Amino acid sequence: MLRWALTFFVVAIIAAVLGFGGIAGASAGIAKILFFVFVVLLVVSLVSHVLRGKPPV
Template sequence: MLGWALTFLVVALIAAALGFGGIAGASASIAQILFFVFIVLFVVAMIARAVRGKPPV
């Protein structure tokens, strides 16, 4: 999922450089949403691992 966020970020940067403001804004928004979803899932996984008794990596 982090790969998708980075992909959309790159698309947003390229679109912004070429002057496509609408596409750049949409891609940046998607990248931001995917990044935050990734962070939330990561934190949930770390909490679940700690609850099961395994030390964090």
């Protein structure tokens, strides 16, 4: 998931440098959404491990 966010971020930067504002904005928006989804899934995973009492692997 984080890899996809970074990929869209790089696409946004390249599109912005080349002057494609619409594509850059869309790619940055997608990257932002994917990053926050990744963070939420990370927090949910950590909380579930804490509640189960198992150490992280």
